Each structure stands twice: as C-alpha cells, then as structure tokens.
Amino acid sequence: MTTIRAVEVHDVRFPTAAAGDGSDAINRGDYSATYVELLTDGPLVGAGFTFTNGRGNELTCAAVRALAPHVENRSIEEIAAEPVAFWRSLTADPQLRWLGPEKGVIHMATGAVVNAVWDLRAKAAGLPLWQLLAEMPTDELVANVDFHHITDALMPDDAVAILDKGRHGYAERLAQVRGDGFPSYTTSVGWLGYPDDKVRDLTRAAYAEGWRAMKMKVGGDLEDDVRRARIIREEIGPDALLMMDANQVWDVDEAIAAMARLAEFDPYWIEEPTHADDVLGHARIQRAVAPVRVATGEVAANRVIFKQLLQADAIGVMQIDACRVGGVNEVLAELLLAARFGVPVCPHAGGVGLCELVQHLAFFDYLRVGTSLEGRMVEYVDHLHEHFVDPVRTRGGRYLLPTEPGYSATMKPSSVAEFSFPEGPVWR
Amino acid sequence: MTTIRAVEVHDVRFPTAAAGDGSDAINRGDYSATYVELLTDGPLVGAGFTFTNGRGNELTCAAVRALAPHVENRSIEEIAAEPVAFWRSLTADPQLRWLGPEKGVIHMATGAVVNAVWDLRAKAAGLPLWQLLAEMPTDELVANVDFHHITDALMPDDAVAILDKGRHGYAERLAQVRGDGFPSYTTSVGWLGYPDDKVRDLTRAAYAEGWRAMKMKVGGDLEDDVRRARIIREEIGPDALLMMDANQVWDVDEAIAAMARLAEFDPYWIEEPTHADDVLGHARIQRAVAPVRVATGEVAANRVIFKQLLQADAIGVMQIDACRVGGVNEVLAELLLAARFGVPVCPHAGGVGLCELVQHLAFFDYLRVGTSLEGRMVEYVDHLHEHFVDPVRTRGGRYLLPTEPGYSATMKPSSVAEFSFPEGPVWR
Numbered sequence: 001m002t003t004i005r006a007v008e009v010h011d012v013r014f015p016t017a018a019a020g021d022g023s024d025a026i027n028r029g030d031y032s033a034t035y036v037e038l039l040t041d042g043p044l045v046g047a048g049f050t051f052t053n054g055r056g057n058e059l060t061c062a063a064v065r066a067l068a069p070h071v072e073n074r075s076i077e078e079i080a081a082e083p084v085a086f087w088r089s090l091t092a093d094p095q096l097r098w099l100g101p102e103k104g105v106i107h108m109a110t111g112a113v114v115n116a117v118w119d120l121r122a123k124a125a126g127l128p129l130w131q132l133l134a135e136m137p138t139d140e141l142v143a144n145v146d147f148h149h150i151t152d153a154l155m156p157d158d159a160v161a162i163l164d165k166g167r168h169g170y171a172e173r174l175a176q177v178r179g180d181g182f183p184s185y186t187t188s189v190g191w192l193g194y195p196d197d198k199v200r201d202l203t204r205a206a207y208a209e210g211w212r213a214m215k216m217k218v219g220g221d222l223e224d225d226v227r228r229a230r231i232i233r234e235e236i237g238p239d240a241l242l243m244m245d246a247n248q249v250w251d252v253d254e255a256i257a258a259m260a261r262l263a264e265f266d267p268y269w270i271e272e273p274t275h276a277d278d279v280l281g282h283a284r285i286q287r288a289v290a291p292v293r294v295a296t297g298e299v300a301a302n303r304v305i306f307k308q309l310l311q312a313d314a315i316g317v318m319q320i321d322a323c324r325v326g327g328v329n330e331v332l333a334e335l336l337l338a339a340r341f342g343v344p345v346c347p348h349a350g351g352v353g354l355c356e357l358v359q360h361l362a363f364f365d366y367l368r369v370g371t372s373l374e375g376r377m378v379e380y381v382d383h384l385h386e387h388f389v390d391p392v393r394t395r396g397g398r399y400l401l402p403t404e405p406g407y408s409a410t411m412k413p414s415s416v417a418e419f420s421f422p423e424g425p426v427w428r
Numbered sequence: 429m430t431t432i433r434a435v436e437v438h439d440v441r442f443p444t445a446a447a448g449d450g451s452d453a454i455n456r457g458d459y460s461a462t463y464v465e466l467l468t469d470g471p472l473v474g475a476g477f478t479f480t481n482g483r484g485n486e487l488t489c490a491a492v493r494a495l496a497p498h499v500e501n502r503s504i505e506e507i508a509a510e511p512v513a514f515w516r517s518l519t520a521d522p523q524l525r526w527l528g529p530e531k532g533v534i535h536m537a538t539g540a541v542v543n544a545v546w547d548l549r550a551k552a553a554g555l556p557l558w559q560l561l562a563e564m565p566t567d568e569l570v571a572n573v574d575f576h577h578i579t580d581a582l583m584p585d586d587a588v589a590i591l592d593k594g595r596h597g598y599a600e601r602l603a604q605v606r607g608d609g610f611p612s613y614t615t616s617v618g619w620l621g622y623p624d625d626k627v628r629d630l631t632r633a634a635y636a637e638g639w640r641a642m643k644m645k646v647g648g649d650l651e652d653d654v655r656r657a658r659i660i661r662e663e664i665g666p667d668a669l670l671m672m673d674a675n676q677v678w679d680v681d682e683a684i685a686a687m688a689r690l691a692e693f694d695p696y697w698i699e700e701p702t703h704a705d706d707v708l709g710h711a712r713i714q715r716a717v718a719p720v721r722v723a724t725g726e727v728a729a730n731r732v733i734f735k736q737l738l739q740a741d742a743i744g745v746m747q748i749d750a751c752r753v754g755g756v757n758e759v760l761a762e763l764l765l766a767a768r769f770g771v772p773v774c775p776h777a778g779g780v781g782l783c784e785l786v787q788h789l790a791f792f793d794y795l796r797v798g799t800s801l802e803g804r805m806v807e808y809v810d811h812l813h814e815h816f817v818d819p820v821r822t823r824g825g826r827y828l829l830p831t832e833p834g835y836s837a838t839m840k841p842s843s844v845a846e847f848s849f850p851e852g853p854v855w856r
Contacts, residue, residue, distance in 0.1 A: 017523075028522040028523070029522065029523050029526065030523065052523075052526055052527060053522070053523045053524075053525075053526035053527075054523040055494060055521070055523040055524055056491075056494050056523060056524045056526070056527045056534065058490060058494070059487055059490055059491055059494065059527060059533060059534070060527070062486060062487055062490055063484075063487055063533070066483060066484050066486070066487065093483070094456040094457065094481070095445075095456070095457050095458065095480075095481045095482040095483040095484060096481075096483055096484045097481075098457065098480055098481035098484070098727075099480060099481075099484045099487060099488070099532060099533050099536070100532050101676070101703075101704060101727060102703075102705075103531045103532045103705070103729065104527060104528050104531045104532020104533050104534060104535070105487060105491070105527050105532050105533035105534060106484065106487070106532060106533060107532070108527070148679065149679055149680075149702060149703040149706065149709075150679075151679045151680070151681065151682075152679060152680040152681055152709060152712070248529070251576065251577055251578075251579045251580060252577075252579070252580040253579065253580055254579075274577060275529075275530075275577040275732045276529060277530075277531070277705070277729065277730065277732045277733055277736075278577065278732050278735075278736065279707055279708065279736060280707065280736045280739055280740060281577075281580060281732075281736075284580070299526075299529060301531065301705065301729075302705065304703045304705045304706050304709075305705055307706075308705075308706065308707060308708045308709075311708055312708060
C-alpha cells in the first residue's frame with residue numbers, strides 16, 4: 001500500500017517572455033508550471049503539473065490546494081480500484097464544479113493532481129507511464145475512463161473493442177518504436193517574436209538536424225505571415241511539411257480568407273484557426289480549407305469539446321494536451337474518441353514539460369489505441385527540458401521511448417527552488 | 429472625471445448547504461459572492477460580483493486580484509470612450525488568457541470586475557443600469573460589444589439595425605413595465621433536497637401568491653422526478669407553466685429518454701439537459717423533445733457557446749447569466765445574438781444577487797433589444813435579498829422596475845462583514 005499523505009504545490013515560472021520565445025498571435029508568456037508533489041508514507045513521490053503562461057499561475061496553484069482534500073490520505077491501490085469515482089471526486093465536487101464545469105483553472109488544476117497520481121502509480125509499478133497503460137488489461141483501462149457525457153459518441157463496449165484490437169501486433173509495434181522512436185515536428189523556427197533572419201537561420205538549422213515537419217505561427221499581419229511562410233518553404237523545399245498555427249486569433253470568415261491566401265505554401269494543417277470553443281466554426285473552416293487539415297485541441301477544455309469536434313467532422317488532426325484537461329483519465333477518453341472516429345492524434349507540446357508528458361501518451365496511443373503512425377507527429381519545442389530529471393530524448397527529429405519509471409514529470413529540486421515565484425533567486 | 433483608485437475584493441459566503449436550499453442534481457453549495465468594490469477618487473464606489481457555490485470562492489477572488497492592474501488608475505470616462513479595448517485588456521491579457529480562454533474562474537472574475545465598472549458608470553450617470561443602457565445611443569451601445577469570434581453570426585451592422593428598431597415604441601414599453609413589471613417564475617418550490625410534503629406546500633403557497641410558472645429540479649432518480657412533477661402539476665393545474673431543470677446530469681440519450689417519460693406533465697422547457705459545453709448534444713435533444721423547449725445558459729462559458737447554440741437551433745429559450753460571462757459587455761453581445769436568431773431570453777437568477785442584476789438586463793432587453801414579453805420570464809428565487817442595499821421588488825410574480833442609480837449590486841456592509849470567509853462571525 002502506498003498512501004498519499006500530503007499535496008505540495010510549487011508556483012514555478014521561467015522568464016521566457018523577454019526572449020520572445022513562445023510568442024504567438026495572442027500569448028506572450030513566462031512559461032510556468034503549477035508543480036504538484038504527492039508525498040506518501042513510503043519513499044515514492046508523485047509528480048505532476050499543469051502548464052500556464054506566467055501571471056495567474058497562482059490561481060491554478062490555489063485550485064490544487066482546494067482539490068487536495070480529495071487526494072490526501074488515499075492510497076493508490078484504492079484509487080486504482082475505483083478510478084472514475086476518484087476522478088469525479090475532483091471534477092464533480094458539488095461546490096468546486098461551479099467554477100468550471102470541467103474547464104479553465106479548476107480543470108487544469110485537476111489535471112495537475114491527476115497527472116501526479118498517475119506518475120505515482122507508474123513509479124509504484126516500476127514502469128514508464130506509456131508501458132503501464134499499454135500493457136494494462138482492457139477492462140482495467142476502460143474502468144479508468146469516465147464515459148459521462150460522451151456515450152452518444154463512445155460507449156464502453158466501443159472502448160473495449162478498440163483496446164482489444166490494440167493488443168494485436170503490439171510486440172511488433174513496440175520493437176519498431178524502440179528502434180525508430182516516434183515522429184515529431186518542431187515549432188522552434190517560427191514564433192511571431194522572431195525576425196525574418198532568425199526564422200531563416202532556425203529553419204535551415206532544423207532541416208539540417210533532420211526535421212522534415214515545421215510549424216510557424218500565423219495570425220499577425222497577413223503579409224508578414226505570407227513572407228515568413230515563403231522563407232520557410234524556400235528553406236525546407238516542397239516535400240517537407242509546413243504547419244501553420246493561428247492561436248485562435250481569426251474569426252471564422254477571416255480564417256477562411258487568410259487560408260485562401262496562404263494556400264500557395266501548401267500548408268499541411270491550420271491549427272487553432274478560431275476560438276477554441278467554436279465547434280461549428282471549426283467545422284465550417286474545415287469544409288472551406290480542405291484538403292488542408294484543421295487541427296486543434298491544446299485549449300479544448302474537455303472531452304465534450306473533442307467529442308463534438310469529431311462528431312461535426314471539424315478536424316483532420318486532433319491535438320490532445322496533457323495538462324489542459326483532467327489528466328491521464330480524460331486523455332484516455334480522448335484517445336479512444338479519436339480512434340473511434342479515425343482521426344489521427346498529434347499531441348500539443350512545448351511550454352514547460354509538455355514534451356515530457358505527451359511522449360508517453362503518443363507511444364501509448366500508437367501501441368494500443370490508434371495503432372498507426374500515419375499522420376502522427378508529436379510537437380517538439382527545444383525549451384526548458386534541462387529542468388527535468390528524465391527529459392525527452394530525440395534523434396533525427398524523433399522522440400525516443402522513455403525508459404524510467406513514472407510520467408517523466410519530476411522536476412529537478414534545484415530548478416524548482418531557483419524559479420519558484422516570487423521567492424526564487426530568478427524572481428527576487 | 430471619476431478615476432478608479434483601488435480594487436477591493438471580499439470573499440462572502442452564506443451557509444446555505446446545510447438547509448438543502450439550492451441543491452440539485454449536481455450542486456450542493458454555500459451560496460457565495462466574489463464581491464468587488466471599485467474605490468474611486470470621488471464619493472462613488474462601484475460594486476460588482478460573481479456568484480460561486482462556496483468552496484473555491486477564494487479562486488475567483490484571487491483572479492480578481494490578478495486582473496486588478498487593468499482597472500486601477502483608469503477613469504470611467506476613458507473606459508467608456510474605448511470600451512472594447514478595456515474589455516480585451518481583461519479577456520485577452522496575454523498571460524492570463526491561457527487560464528480560460530474566456531471561461532471558468534478567470535472569466536467569472538472578469539465578469540465581477542466588469543459588472544462593478546458598469547455599476548460605477550450607472551451611478552455616475554445617476555441612472556439605474558437598465559435605463560443607462562436602454563437610453564444609450566445606438567452607436568455607443570454597439571461600441572461596447574466585442575464582436576470578435578461572433579461575426580459569422582452577428583455583424584456590427586446587424587446590431588445597429590436591432591438597436592435602432594428598438595427605439596420604436598420605447599415609451600410605450602417603458603410605461604407598460606413601469607405599471608406591470610416583468611414576468612417571472614419561481615424556483616423555490618422544487619429543489620431536490622426538499623421532501624414531497626414541502627414541495628406540495630411550497631407549490632400551493634407560491635400559486636396562492638400569484639405565481640403561474642414554476643420550476644422543479646429533475647435528474648435524480650427518474651421515478652422521484654415523476655412523483656414530484658405529479659405533485660406540482662396537481663397543485664398548479666393544467667394552465668400554469670411547469671419548467672424542469674436537470675443541471676447537466678444526463679447524457680444525451682438519457683435526456684431524450686427521461687423527457688419522453690416526463691412529457692405527460694407537459695413541461696414548458698427542459699433546462700440544462702446535458703453538459704453545458706455540448707452544443708451538438710443540445711441540438712439533438714431539442715429535435716427529439718420538441719415542442720418542449722430546450723433551455724440553457726447559466727453555465728454557458730461565453731458568447732461563442734451561445735452563438736453556436738443559436739446557430740445549431742439547439743435552444744428554444746436562452747438563459748443568460750449576469751456573472752458567468754465577462755459582465756455587461758458580453759451580455760450585450762448575447763442579447764443581440766438572441767434577437768438576431770429570434771430566441772426569447774429568460775435570464776438565470778437565484779444564487780446570491782443574481783435576481784438583483786438580471787432584472788436590469790431583462791428590462792433593457794425588453795425595452796431596446798428583444799422588444800417583446802412573449803415567452804420572457806426572469807427566474808426568481810426568494811433567497812438572500814436582504815443582504816442588498818437595493819433588493820429586487822416583486823408583486824404578484826412580477827419584477828418591478830428598479831429605480832436607484834447603479835446595477836443593484838451593492839451589498840450591505842454589515843452583511844459583507846458578517847459573512848466574510850473565513851473571518852466573519854458566521855464562519856468563525
């Protein structure tokens with residue numbers, strides 16, 4: 001038995017805004033983490049976090065404290081035995097639910113806590129999270145999914161069928177990714193804050209390193225977008241993939257018009273063309289810009305939004321996020337929904353530690369749920385990995401399979417101390 | 429000139445959970461307010477709030493503190509001159525936006541702040557808020573609406589046409605509501621926490637007081653719902669309206685099945701039949717349960733959700749909330765959207781002070797936007813009005829027109845002191 005005795009939360013912020021890293025059409029942030037440690041009655045510590053953009057990280061930290069009573073003094077065995085009851089104790093708390101429901105600050109904090117619980121479960125099992133999940137019996141995996149409000153799209157029997165099918169060919173797929181890793185793409189080349197020369201240099205360097213899929217930010221001045229797209233396409237040639245990301249800045253008709261102009265650069269997808277809540281808007285845009293794919297998800301509040309994006313044929317690429325929603329349990333629901341609708345999952349990463357987390361989800365998806373690499377890529381941003389005990393490893397533009405027990409969520413104590421807000425040396 | 433010098437926020441909580449008041453299928457709360465006071469360089473104080481359900485009210489309070497720098501040292505004249513720029517300084521803050529966007533804790537806090545600004549504007553004008561709005565020139569009203577992400581449903585020109593049309597017959601409508609007030613319905617009879625006898629007694633008393641529209645909570649055990657619906661229908665006869673409210677507890681197919689069973693009691697609407705984010709689900713339910721109307725909105729995160737509910741023909745009644753969204757500016761957008769799609773608005777009220785706020789919005793809607801009372805009712809719950817300086821006044825089941833300057837949002841200092849959490853005498 002491993003029992004959680006205390007929930008500690010750290011407000012960790014990295015001063016990235018000044019450098020222009022991570023700037024896009026609407027965000028200019030100090031990449032931050034609401035970092036949660038679950039202290040237990042044994043040697044194990046569960047680590048989890050949600051990602052925020054700087055100011056306001058104190059809100060998700062406070063929300064973790066509000067949720068902590070649902071976690072303290074519970075054993076991971078008890079949680080694993082009734083995982084949906086545990087998950088709902090957080091998401092359907094009869095007072096806290098009003099603050100969402102299942103969205104924004106309270107849901108992101110739920111994600112941080114739930115992720116820490118899964119890190120602890122994986123550490124207790126002595127397995128990396130992807131492996132704990134990928135080798136879990138079907139009925140146990142299904143028991144971790146809350147089907148509430150998605151049964152019109154995915155029933156438990158559907159999930160069983162998908163996960164049972166995912167057992168076939170498992171060993172071959174595992175051998176393949178052990179050797180080759182998982183495809184990824186880079187977003188480090190085209191932030192809006194970067195001047196043209198820097199975009200060209202970074203693109204050239206990334207291509208030389210082996211990247212064949214790159215993402216640029218759009219949604220500022222359209223002629224700037226055109227000029228930067230031209231630079232990147234010149235550098236990567238006609239065959240590499242160029243993705244575009246508008247970070248929700250456009251209205252629906254504006255998105256359709258802008259993509260008509262940007263089509264000459266053969267974008268592979270347009271990401272977040274409009275407001276994250278606008279399912280019908282995404283559907284209209286998808287119809288208008290095809291064969292360019294609409295991609296979204298990093299700000300999709302929960303499984304109910306993803307369900308609708310799939311039902312409405314609004315997306316060609318589904319971008320799960322490890323921290324925006326209610327942690328691993330809700331991501332399981334989302335991966336199953338994507339498989340049910342036959343839409344490839346390309347996880348959102350970057351920020352603080354998102355690469356570390358989503359690699360586990362992507363490998364699990366390939367090994368047991370989606371079972372294909374076609375159209376699958378994990379985002380990769382080369383920021384802040386040095387603060388993690390078990391950082392991502394890449395080779396030639398591919399993520400390598402994590403091998404350490406847990407969810408790769410543990411930050412170095414020295415980094416937590418140095419970047420804690422407001423008392424850490426960086427912020428004093 | 430009136431300049432805001434400081435933002436004070438109070439965590440005010442009323443211990444309502446113990447009494448079973450306000451209990452429904454998913455909420456059991458201590459009705460609470462994140463109460464904001466804008467202190468100025470003059471004698472005026474702007475008051476505003478958002479409503480929460482108890483625990484977690486400290487999060488919306490902290491979010492108000494995070495937003496305060498956008499308000500401090502700004503004059504109401506400057507805000508009134510560029511209202512959308514001001515509104516976006518709150519909703520599109522490049523770091524805080526990540527915590528929503530435009531949803532949950534950060535957006536509810538925005539609502540509290542923006543409501544306080546409007547209270548201040550109305551007090552400075554010496555007018556009740558409904559009158560400030562209803563008599564505002566069309567171009568000034570339109571300038572207060574952020575059309576971002578809704579232009580595919582409502583363009584500024586559409587808003588101008590609606591508001592100009594709303595000037596015709598204004599004097600007659602005003603004379604009418606001055607005499608007769610605004611229709612309302614009561615939710616005080618059928619909370620899930622109440623035993624059958626209490627439901628029957630309350631229903632009988634409400635009918636005797638003149639109420640001809642009553643709402644019950646459903647979504648617990650279906651046979652309990654049937655029994656309670658029968659009691660209420662017996663008491664109110666065939667002609668009075670019976671509304672049902674499931675507070676999002678059902679899945680889509682479950683909602684359709686439950687309403688087939690409850691149809692014998694001739695419900696006027698089914699409110700929140702499923703998850704608040706599920707536009708497509710509401711649309712399916714609306715098609716299945718017609719002619720019963722689907723109603724929702726108290727937890728609709730923002731204007732983008734309302735836009736889609738209207739675009740998808742998912743609702744027959746639109747229930748705006750004064751505090752869930754980004755305050756009066758966003759409610760303006762929502763009222764205009766409802767008028768554009770021809771759907772009647774029946775504001776959500778109850779909680780703490782929601783009746784006090786939404787009466788202004790309902791009167792404004794009738795006088796200048798929707799211009800009809802057909803199918804319009806404001807919710808009324810007889811709780812906690814005694815804590816407000818300018819409480820709602822009703823007669824024979826109708827709201828009377830507010831007459832005091834402001835948004836009726838000011839709480840009595842003695843109530844703020846007594847119910848402040850955790851230091852007030854009630855909580856010590």
